[in-house]
Amino acid sequence: MNSGNSPKQTIRRKIDMSKMPNHYDPVEGRAVELDDLPWVPFPEAFSDGGIRWKLLNVAPELGSWAAIFDCPAGSSFASHHHIGPGEYFLTKGRMEVRGGENDGGETVTAPAYGYEPCQAYHGRTFFPVASEFYMTFLGPLNMVDGENGQTLALVTWQAAQAVWEASLEQASTNA
Ligand code: ZN
Numbered sequence: 001m002n003s004g005n006s007p008k009q010t011i012r013r014k015i016d017m018s019k020m021p022n023h024y025d026p027v028e029g030r031a032v033e034l035d036d037l038p039w040v041p042f043p044e045a046f047s048d049g050g051i052r053w054k055l056l057n058v059a060p061e062l063g064s065w066a067a068i069f070d071c072p073a074g075s076s077f078a079s080h081h082h083i084g085p086g087e088y089f090l091t092k093g094r095m096e097v098r099g100g101e102n103d104g105g106e107t108v109t110a111p112a113y114g115y116e117p118c119q120a121y122h123g124r125t126f127f128p129v130a131s132e133f134y135m136t137f138l139g140p141l142n143m144v145d146g147e148n149g150q151t152l153a154l155v156t157w158q159a160a161q162a163v164w165e166a167s168l169e170q171a172s173t174n175a
Contacts, residue, residue: 032056039070040167045153046143049075049127055164056134058157065157071095071127079146080155082120084139089113090123093131099123121147 039052052070059065063084071093091110097114098105098121108114109133116122118139122148141155153159 026062027059027061030057033058034068035132038168038171040164040171042069043163046078046080046155047075048078051075051077051093053164055160058103058161060157062138063140063157064136064138065160067160068132068134071131071133073127073129075127077122077125078152079121079144079149080114081142081144082122082140083118083142084137085118086116086120086137087114088116088133088135090131090133092133093127093129095131095133096126097122098122100126123147 034054034056035056037056039054039065042051042053053067055067057066068091074089081084090108090110092110094107094109095112096107097107097116101107106114110133137157137160140157140159142151143155144151155163
């Protein structure tokens with residue numbers, strides 16, 4: 001693959017614009033006031049104890065989604081891997097992440113921030129007291145039936161959006 005050109009000569013070669021990617025404009029900003037959105041039940045297939053949530057944003061260009069969760073005392077999330085990293089802000093209560101501090105993980109008390117890396121495994125995320133947290137998910141959640149278990153569902157930004165929209169529809173039907 002050596003064309004005989006130095007890197008500098010290659011850079012100087014005239015750029016064929018037809019081979020360039022399409023031009024993209026900056027993505028529009030967006031904002032939401034939380035009181036404008038209803039709390040809806042988070043799917044029971046993925047949680048226990050009456051967790052409710054609000055989907056705040058999806059960013060298809062990043063594959064990310066952002067949500068806030070209302071977690072009653074004793075509630076929990078089912079086992080999952082974070083395929084991409086995630087950042088959270090615990091605004092109220094207490095959260096046991098990766099099993100909590102008594103099981104090799106962490107227990108955080110609000111206000112608390114946390115970063116979970118790519119492939120983080122969360123066997124059981126538990127809320128011993130009424131809690132609330134915001135989280136941005138870069139990439140999907142892989143819901144599994146144990147650390148090396150089968151995938152039960154892949155929660156991409158699209159899946160999160162579909163679940164949220166179905167819940168809104170349900171809520172408006174019940175209203
Ligand atoms: Zn998690």
